[in-house]
Structure formats: C-alpha cells, structure tokens
Amino acid sequence: MTTKEPIGRFRFMNEQRVNLDxxxxxxxxxxxxxxxxxxxxxxxxxxxxxxxxxxxxxxxxxxxxxxxxxxxxxxxxxxxxxxxxxxxxxxxxxxxxxxxxxxxxxxxxxxxxxxxxxxxxxxxxxxxxxxxxxxxRARRTPSNQAHVTNRSDDPLLLAADAATAAAFGFRELETTVPVAADAPSNAVAVSIGAAVGSPGVLVQCSVEESAELALGMRGLVSYAxxxxxxxxxxxxxxxxxxxxxxxxxxxxxxxxxxxxxxxxxxxxxxxxxxxxxxxxxxxxxxxxxxxxxxxxxxxxxxxxxxxxxxxxxxxxxxxxxxxxxxxxxxxxxxxxxxxxxxxxxxxxxxxxxxxxxxxxxDFINSGFGSIQRYDNMFGPSQWNSEDIDDFLAMQRDWGVDGGLRTADEEEVARLRRRATDAVTAVYSWLGLGDFNKAWADEAVDAAGSKDITSGDLMLPLTAARTIMDTNVTMLDVITALAENGFDLEAQRCLDMLKARVAGDYLQTSAIFDENMNVLSLVTDPNVYSGPGTGYQMTPERQQQVDTIRQQRSVADLLSEQQSFVNKNISELGIAEVSYDPRDVVIGVSPATGKDIWVTLSGLSVADVIGELLAGLEEEGCVGRIVRINDTLDLGMIGLTAARLSGSGVSVGLQAKGTALIHRRDLAPLANLELYSVAPTITRDLYRMMGINAGRHAKGATPEPVRNPYSDEAIEARYHTKVVSLVAIERMCVSSQPPQTLVVT
Amino acid sequence: MTENQKGFSSKNVSEVTVEAIRRGDITLDDVRIHPDTLAHQAQVAKANGNPQLAANFLRAAELTSLSDETVLGYYDALRPGRSTAQDLLNIANTLQAQGAKINAELFRQAADVYARRGLTAK
CATH class of the missing domain: 3.20.20.350 (Diol/glycerol dehydratase, large subunit)
Structure with missing residues (x-):
C-alpha cells in the first residue's frame, strides 16, 4: 500500500498540538x-x-x-x-x-x-x-490547591515556592518526592515556606499511605x-x-x-x-x-x-x-x-x-502546578506556573473567584528570601544540613530548579534521615524557628498544630482563612438558590480579583510618555497656506510632541517625522510639519494639512502612529493610502510613505504600500493603549489654529 | 478556634505557646485531639447530614488512646493478604477488651468479608 501525502490543509491541521493527544x-x-x-x-x-x-x-x-x-x-x-x-x-x-x-x-x-x-x-x-x-458544592467560598515540588527536593526552593504559592492565594499545598526517602525533609521545608507565606495554609506530602500517616503523626504535615x-x-x-x-x-x-x-x-x-x-x-x-x-x-x-x-x-x-x-x-x-x-x-x-x-x-485544581512543569514531581499539571497570569486574567474576565490573587513582585521576593532564611536556620539548628549563601541566593531568584547550580543533591536525603532517626517533630521545628527569630512563622506553625486539638477542620470542606477561621460545610455552608444568592465576593476580594498587576490607566500611560519627552521638537507659530508645488504638509495630531512622544510601534514621533521628511526629500519635495489642533480625526487632520499644502497633498499622522496620505480635493474620510495598523509600521514603511506622498505630489500614481499583517493579537495587545492615547489626544484638542513645528 | 480546648494530655490548649514549646514543656500529646472533642465533632457531622463522617470520628475517638505504632500496625494488618481471619478476630478481641468496640466490630466484619473474598493471608 502506498501512503499518500495528505493535502496541505490536512498536513497543516495534523501539525496542531491537539493531534498529539x-x-x-x-x-x-x-x-x-x-x-x-x-x-x-x-x-x-x-x-x-x-x-x-x-x-x-x-x-x-x-x-x-x-x-x-x-x-x-x-x-x-x-x-x-x-x-x-x-x-x-x-x-x-x-x-x-x-x-x-x-x-x-x-x-x-x-x-x-x-x-x-x-x-x-x-x-x-x-x-x-x-x-x-x-x-x-459544600463550602460557599471556593478555593484552590497548589503542587509545590522540584526535581531535586531542594528544601530552599521548596520553601521559597511554598511561600510564593501562599502569596498567590493557594490554601492547600501538596508536595511529593522524586526520591521517596526525602519525604520528611520536603514536609518540613514546605510547612516552613507555607508559614512564611500566610497563616492557615494546609500542607500535605503525598507518599505511600503508612509513610504519609507517620508524617502527619509527627505534625510535619496538616492534611492527607x-x-x-x-x-x-x-x-x-x-x-x-x-x-x-x-x-x-x-x-x-x-x-x-x-x-x-x-x-x-x-x-x-x-x-x-x-x-x-x-x-x-x-x-x-x-x-x-x-x-x-x-x-x-x-x-x-x-x-x-x-x-x-x-x-x-x-x-x-x-x-x-x-x-x-x-x-x-x-x-x-x-x-x-x-x-x-x-x-x-x-x-x-x-x-x-x-x-x-x-x-x-471546594478546590478548583487538586493541584495547580505552582512550579515549572519540569519541576512537578506529580507530572505536569493541567495548570502550571506559566498559567498563573492566565488564571488571574480569567478570574478578572468572568468576575469569578478561583481562589487566586495577584502577588506583588517585591513582596514575593521578600517572602522567598525569608523562606530560605528560615529553612537555612531551622536545618542548621536541628543539625539537618547547612546551606551556603550562593545556593540561597539562587533559590530566591529561581523560576525553577534548573536555575540552581549551587545545590547539594545529597542534603535532602541526609536531612530526611536525620529527621526520622532523631525523631524530629513539628514541636522541634517550632522551637528552631523561635530560637532563630522567626517568631511569626513559629506561631503560624503552632496554630496549625492547635487546630488539630479543636478538630473543627476535620469537618467537610474545611480550610482556614488568613485569620485562622475555619471555612467549612459547617461554618460556611453553600446556600445557593438562584441569582443573587450563594457565594458573593466581598468588596475586598472583588478588588483582589479585579486588580491584576498588568492593568494600566490613562495616567500610567501619560507618565510613561513623559519619560520620552523630546526637547528637539519645537513650535514656531501659526501655519500658513503655501503655494510652492513642492510643499507637502505633514499634519500631526494635537498631542503629537506635546503629551505623546512614542507611537504604538515604539518609534519616537520625532523619528517617524524624520523618516517621512527624508522620503519626501528623496522625491525632491519639501516637507512641512504642522500640528492640527482642532481635531483628532485622522481624515480631518490629513485634509486640513492638504489644504495648507502647496502641492495639495499631505501626510496625516496621529501620535500613536496611524498615518495616511490625503489630497485637498478628497472627502475627509477618503484618502490615497492608509497605514492603519500602527503597532506594525516600521521606519522603512514611514520612509516609503514619505516617498509615495512625494510621488502623489508630483502627480504620479505610485504603487500603494501594503499594511503589514501578522498572526499576533494586535488588538488584544494595543486596544487598551489606543483608548488611553485617544483620550490624551482628546484632552489636547483646542480651537488653536494649525501650528508649524520643527524637529531639530 | 476554641481557646479553652483540652489536648489529648488534658492540658488546656491555651497553655501551649511558642514559649512553652521552647522551654520543652510541650509534648505531641498536648497538641493531639482529645476523644471527647472527636465525640463532639461526630455530633456536628451528624447534625450536618453525614452520619458516616460521624461514625468515622467515633472510631477515631477510640483510636486516640493507641500508640502511633499500634495504629500503623493495625492498618497494615487490614491490608490485603496480611492477616488470616483469625488474626483479624484476635485484634478485634484486643480492641474490644480496650473498649474500642466500634473498631472491634470493623475488624470482625473484615474477618468475615476477607475470608469470603480471598483477601486473607495465604
């Protein structure tokens, strides 16, 4: 039987990742x-x-x-x-x-x-x-669980990642081991890290049934x-x-x-x-x-x-x-x-x-891989550390509480440092092992265990054996924390032990909130009975869900633009009508060189204008820069500029980078060429636009330049910025007549 | 959290402080659940529609007085192929004698079912 090569459409479909399943x-x-x-x-x-x-x-x-x-x-x-x-x-x-x-x-x-x-x-x-x-579901308030593991059972990285997971809002942390005998060390490291990150985070270490129970009996983990x-x-x-x-x-x-x-x-x-x-x-x-x-x-x-x-x-x-x-x-x-x-x-x-x-x-994921896929010793999770921002965005999109919250970078850095400091102190004090500073520094910074080169791969095993042989319990860990100045973490670990005495967290669906209140079927029952009932986020929680670190305001954008102010653009006075047939006016929008200095493609407006001028010059034309103050509509900017232009041809430019070529006899919304996808316009394209404008000025019919298209989600990337940039343009609109600008 | 709760040792949990741990005055039995507390949690579970969870807490209350090693050993005895029916009945008798009646019954059931289903030691 001869195997026939499928047609291109199917070859392309066959290459998609879903066909690996x-x-x-x-x-x-x-x-x-x-x-x-x-x-x-x-x-x-x-x-x-x-x-x-x-x-x-x-x-x-x-x-x-x-x-x-x-x-x-x-x-x-x-x-x-x-x-x-x-x-x-x-x-x-x-x-x-x-x-x-x-x-x-x-x-x-x-x-x-x-x-x-x-x-x-x-x-x-x-x-x-x-x-x-x-x-x-039993509990009214939803929650989430994280996996915290790594390839080498590195206690410093485990603790830093546990603290990080707690900072992102996970209320249960599950660890496991690539090397079974390391389990006690992992349990201690993750418990310490969790305590650094937040009060009331439950910790488990997934190993063989008897071994897991034994860890629990020593107080080294808080659930199974x-x-x-x-x-x-x-x-x-x-x-x-x-x-x-x-x-x-x-x-x-x-x-x-x-x-x-x-x-x-x-x-x-x-x-x-x-x-x-x-x-x-x-x-x-x-x-x-x-x-x-x-x-x-x-x-x-x-x-x-x-x-x-x-x-x-x-x-x-x-x-x-x-x-x-x-x-x-x-x-x-x-x-x-x-x-x-x-x-x-x-x-x-x-x-x-x-x-x-x-x-x-009760827990959306029974293990969101809060660490790198390669570090997940359960195997890659359905959701992994590269997906945390996606998950936060999804919560924000739908107004859904999936249990996570945005964590501040500086705060996470501080927690990771404290977690590695605490583990270093506890391991040393209990005679479990000594970490050097290079290792700790790498663990604080690491996105995964591959970033750590200074680790001692035998340390976890030695530590785990010592924990078992010397019968280390959570009481010893608490003592070590307290002896080394980690009073807060000692208290948090103790609170988890005391929770066992009360037993309220044995009831169905129990977690602790950050004030150590038990939320369970008993204390926080789900009583959904249609719209407006059941779980509703508090205003504080809504704020956490809504406020992701990537969001930007108009004010943020304005101050970002201020950092690109170019003193070489200056105003000369009112622009007049020219009768020079070589004259081509580059009409720019009200905020250009005033409040907006960089276009969506990242070029400075001065550079864009420079390319346009150079293109005109190549065609023997003379460019003249005029700011049109009374409109932000690009068609009207172009037409107004064309009416001032000696050749009757103009280039219209919005500060965000969108540009067109206009002529004075055309309707405002008509144009000769339009470069609509501002984020993708390069220096060369602006140069080409200047050349074409010059050719139009001379009465020729140049081949239009094609807008570059790509498979990027241009609108997703730039539309929020566009809204802010247009708002800034609108703030700059005035009845002031057109002004001549020069770039020196 | 109830601050006047007693641990397995009967020490009041409010006496369990970081400072007391540091002094070496606290043992794991001070931060272990008391059978009375499990009995109370059983009532709560039952009132919240889960008599099986309640039954579990009552079995657990009986196990509080057994050592960690004994509990782990009994668990192992119930795993498949570890015990003869008679071994299981012997444990049931021991438990019964210690007042662990519900667990004793669990072992008697296991002896019966394991024998019928071929789950006893060969």
Whole structure:
C-alpha cells in the first residue's frame, strides 16, 4: 500500500498540538467508555429486615468487598426506599432547580446506590453540570490547591515556592518526592515556606499511605489526600488496600486530628486493565459511595492520574466533571481534579477546566502546578506556573473567584528570601544540613530548579534521615524557628498544630482563612438558590480579583510618555497656506510632541517625522510639519494639512502612529493610502510613505504600500493603549489654529 | 478556634505557646485531639447530614488512646493478604477488651468479608 501525502490543509491541521493527544474508539469491553458500560447494572436496592440484601442488581451472596462495605455502611436506610423510588430524570431536574435546596438533595442522595447516582448524573448536560456544581458544592467560598515540588527536593526552593504559592492565594499545598526517602525533609521545608507565606495554609506530602500517616503523626504535615480508592475489587487489592483498611486509615488520621480526603477518578481501572466491562463513570460512582461509607470528609476526583484516559473517549471530559458533582451530592468536599495534564492543547485543557472554574468548587485544581512543569514531581499539571497570569486574567474576565490573587513582585521576593532564611536556620539548628549563601541566593531568584547550580543533591536525603532517626517533630521545628527569630512563622506553625486539638477542620470542606477561621460545610455552608444568592465576593476580594498587576490607566500611560519627552521638537507659530508645488504638509495630531512622544510601534514621533521628511526629500519635495489642533480625526487632520499644502497633498499622522496620505480635493474620510495598523509600521514603511506622498505630489500614481499583517493579537495587545492615547489626544484638542513645528 | 480546648494530655490548649514549646514543656500529646472533642465533632457531622463522617470520628475517638505504632500496625494488618481471619478476630478481641468496640466490630466484619473474598493471608 502506498501512503499518500495528505493535502496541505490536512498536513497543516495534523501539525496542531491537539493531534498529539490520543483519542480512543470506545472499547466498552476494556472500560474505555465514559457512561453506560455493558456491565453497568440498573439501579436496585433491596432491604430485608434492616439490611441491604441486593445492591445494584447484585444479591448479597455475590457482593464483593466494595459492595459489602457500601451495603453495611454507605446507604442511609431511612431514606433509601424513598430515594430509590424517585424517577432519575425527576431527581436530575431537582439538581438544577434553585427552588429545591441543597439539603433536600443531599438527604435523598444519601439513600441512593452508586448506579442510581450514576444514572441521575448522566442525564445532566454540560451547562446543567455547572449549575449543579454552583448549587451543590459544600463550602460557599471556593478555593484552590497548589503542587509545590522540584526535581531535586531542594528544601530552599521548596520553601521559597511554598511561600510564593501562599502569596498567590493557594490554601492547600501538596508536595511529593522524586526520591521517596526525602519525604520528611520536603514536609518540613514546605510547612516552613507555607508559614512564611500566610497563616492557615494546609500542607500535605503525598507518599505511600503508612509513610504519609507517620508524617502527619509527627505534625510535619496538616492534611492527607493520597488515600486511593478504586471501583473494582481487583484493582483495589492491587493498590494494596481494602475498603476496611481504608476505613481504618481514615479513622487513624482523624484520631490524630488530621484532615484527610480520599482520591479516586474515572479511567483508573481501565488504565490498570481491570474495569470489568464497566463504564468509567459507574466505577467512579462506586468509589464515591465508598468514600462516604468509610467516613472520609472529601474526595479528590475528576480523573486525576487517569484524566487523559477519560479525555480520550466521547463524553469523557463531561464525565470527569460529573464525578465532581457526584461527590457534592454525597455531601462531601470536592477537590475537583484539573491536575494531571490531560491534553497537549491549550484549548482542550482550558475547555476541560473552564466549566468547573465557572461553577466553583471546594478546590478548583487538586493541584495547580505552582512550579515549572519540569519541576512537578506529580507530572505536569493541567495548570502550571506559566498559567498563573492566565488564571488571574480569567478570574478578572468572568468576575469569578478561583481562589487566586495577584502577588506583588517585591513582596514575593521578600517572602522567598525569608523562606530560605528560615529553612537555612531551622536545618542548621536541628543539625539537618547547612546551606551556603550562593545556593540561597539562587533559590530566591529561581523560576525553577534548573536555575540552581549551587545545590547539594545529597542534603535532602541526609536531612530526611536525620529527621526520622532523631525523631524530629513539628514541636522541634517550632522551637528552631523561635530560637532563630522567626517568631511569626513559629506561631503560624503552632496554630496549625492547635487546630488539630479543636478538630473543627476535620469537618467537610474545611480550610482556614488568613485569620485562622475555619471555612467549612459547617461554618460556611453553600446556600445557593438562584441569582443573587450563594457565594458573593466581598468588596475586598472583588478588588483582589479585579486588580491584576498588568492593568494600566490613562495616567500610567501619560507618565510613561513623559519619560520620552523630546526637547528637539519645537513650535514656531501659526501655519500658513503655501503655494510652492513642492510643499507637502505633514499634519500631526494635537498631542503629537506635546503629551505623546512614542507611537504604538515604539518609534519616537520625532523619528517617524524624520523618516517621512527624508522620503519626501528623496522625491525632491519639501516637507512641512504642522500640528492640527482642532481635531483628532485622522481624515480631518490629513485634509486640513492638504489644504495648507502647496502641492495639495499631505501626510496625516496621529501620535500613536496611524498615518495616511490625503489630497485637498478628497472627502475627509477618503484618502490615497492608509497605514492603519500602527503597532506594525516600521521606519522603512514611514520612509516609503514619505516617498509615495512625494510621488502623489508630483502627480504620479505610485504603487500603494501594503499594511503589514501578522498572526499576533494586535488588538488584544494595543486596544487598551489606543483608548488611553485617544483620550490624551482628546484632552489636547483646542480651537488653536494649525501650528508649524520643527524637529531639530 | 476554641481557646479553652483540652489536648489529648488534658492540658488546656491555651497553655501551649511558642514559649512553652521552647522551654520543652510541650509534648505531641498536648497538641493531639482529645476523644471527647472527636465525640463532639461526630455530633456536628451528624447534625450536618453525614452520619458516616460521624461514625468515622467515633472510631477515631477510640483510636486516640493507641500508640502511633499500634495504629500503623493495625492498618497494615487490614491490608490485603496480611492477616488470616483469625488474626483479624484476635485484634478485634484486643480492641474490644480496650473498649474500642466500634473498631472491634470493623475488624470482625473484615474477618468475615476477607475470608469470603480471598483477601486473607495465604
């Protein structure tokens, strides 16, 4: 078979990044199907003498360990018969009905089986999922979580990046390790960095289940998340756990006053070859039911590490969001995925996240990669440090609180320095290791671990071993902080320990605000009931969302222009009509050489005028610069100039750089040539315009110069500046007659 | 945060200060949750529509008196293929004797289900 080269249109399309993604033909027998797998059961529930004897089509004698645990612990028998009798479409409609309260829905959902909730949620379309998420999430105030990791487990960089993430508003930080034995060092470094950045930031270190719990018991981390559930018994067992061991682990965390949530996600069973011909969504429904049954306060789901598997099949991205909403229906905290990168395409990854960003969840990302992609030891996230400004702009665009805020550069620099100072002091004081100044300086400045050349790669391992061998706890870290003058950070770390005594942050969806208030289902319940209800930003928070560091005012632009004042442009007096046929007037706008000195292309107005004059001179014409004061309209500027011009031909120029060639017999809005895209006009083009104006003056018909076009978003880059520059022009408009200018 | 809360050691949390830690007067048990507090949180969870979370807090309350090592050991015993049904029943009996009745029941259930589903030690 000869392979035929596709036509150019398809060669071009094939080159686009989206075509790096894998797209699967649905294969239900492998579990590669979002909804309605061949083995997905119809919902059913039979209660005999107070116990569940049939669950989703399976009799008690055939229950696997997951069914058994859900049947024994997970279904509220008091409402089960009422709930299971409700028509699924009717219940689906209640999810988007603002007149039916969240409480009514969670009460009934607690009596529904996994297959029942899977059936209900498969009936919601994308827009309805957004409404359901807005209404059903547990905590009123949305929030976000960051990944803070790096390739070398560099404690200085971890601390600096943790402080940075806290400064940008993340309320949970998740670290992990490329080298498992480094974990205790990472936990200490990130906890210190978080305390430098803000009070009340929760920290976890994702490692093997027992090791993670041990870190929590020492107070070195303040929550846990990597407690994985799976939807089939085989894969659950392969994960070295059972529903009973997970239930016990859940209680073990609570027994030490440590917040935890479990992790699951559609597609994981298919990825591991054990989907048992069930759909991703049904298996996830089992996980979510089990999460509730074992008493976890929350779930991290939405594909997680298998998000790309779900993304590969039709409807898969919708199923990921439906998983999140299912967690909310079970009255649990929803940490809504958007972590593992599920597409090479910026469009697809934004599309996957956006409905959740709009609807709002307890944590929009269950790991926004606050660090460089290459430093993310979970693998690149769906959102990474290069996307922070995008995310902030999206919050501002939609008036949405996605949990982030703009951080001031000088403040971040100060926090990074303090974080590295604190880690240096604590590690030294506890005998964990010594850092040199060059390393610390690099960590403060680094955008990622590749910027650090002075690090000692063995230090984290040595530090981690010492932490374990000498039984370092958070009490020791607090002592070390206090002994070295980091009183604020010592107090913040202590506050996180004391929070365990109160236990209020064990409740569903708990985070701390910056005053150490717990925001949770209990203290900050979501009571959305239509427009004007539910979460509303405070004026202060609105201000944070609205004020990004890139925004500029007219005053900012005016002062920027003032730094380019050119004393070589001077005014000579009123301009007269010329009768010299070689005379070509360059009519400039009112602000030219007065308040505006640089065009949108970055050329000075003096340089632009210089090129125009030189072009005219090449054609044997004499240019004359006249400021037209009574209009900012470029056509009128050109026409007024043409009427003063001896040749009858003029060049009109706005200070922002837009230019045209005009003639006195034309209508104001007509012209001979127009250079409309000011940001792209180069010196050569202005020279060419001068030449063409000269040729027109001599009665010739030159070939018009083409406007340069590019694929840049010229309007996005310059339109806000144009609005300000035009405003400045308007301020300069007066009834003053045309003035002659000279450039010396 | 409630300032008159007691830690596992019964020390009032208001006595836990950076200064006290520096003096070496504070142990992890002073900043560990008290079973009474977990019992209270269980009531809160139940009142907020989550009896399973409440049950978890009550199991947790029972585990507060066990050492970290014991808790980690019991967790390991429940992992697949680690224990025979009898091992699990023995732990259940130990827990029952210590007053950890809910956890004892959890281990008894596990013994039953693990035996039926082939999750016991071979």
């Amino acid at each position: 894998g797209f699967a033909t649905p294969a239900p027998e492998l579990g590669l199907v979002a909804f309605n797998g061949p083995n997905d059961p119809a919902p059913s529930l039979v209660i005999t003498a107070g116990r569940i004897t049939e669950l989703d089509g399976r009799p008690e004698s055939e229950f696997d360990s997951i069914d058994s645990f859900i049947a024994m612990h997970g279904i509220d028998l008091e409402v089960a018969n009422e709930a299971m009798a409700i028509n699924s479409l009717d219940f689906a409609r209640r999810l988007v009905d603002p007149n039916i309260s969240r409480l009514d829905i969670v009460r009934l959902a607690s009596g529904m089986t996994p297959a029942k909730l899977a059936e209900v949620l498969s009936l919601l379309n994308a827009a309805e999922l957004v409404i359901a998420m807005t209404k059903m 998340e990597t407690v994985s559930l799976y939807g089939t018994e085989q894969i659950f067992t392969d994960g070295d756990d059972t529903p009973w061991s997970k239930a016990f682990l859940t209680s073990a965390y609570a027994s030490r006053g440590i917040k935890m949530r479990v992790t699951s996600g559609g597609g994981s069973e298919a990825l591991m070859g054990g989907a048992e011909k069930c759909s991703m969504f049904y298996l996830e429904a089992r996980c979510v039911a089990l999460a509730r049954a074992i008493g976890s306060q929350g779930v991290q789901n939405g594909g997680i590490d298998s998000a790309a598997v779900a993304g590969a099949v039709p409807g898969g991205v919708r199923s990921l969001m439906a998983e999140n909403v299912m967690v909310m229906l079970r009255n649990l905290e929803a940490c809504t995925g958007n972590d593992a990168l599920m597409s090479e395409s910026d469009v697809r990854r934004t599309s996957r996240t956006h409905p959740i960003f709009i609807g709002g969840s």
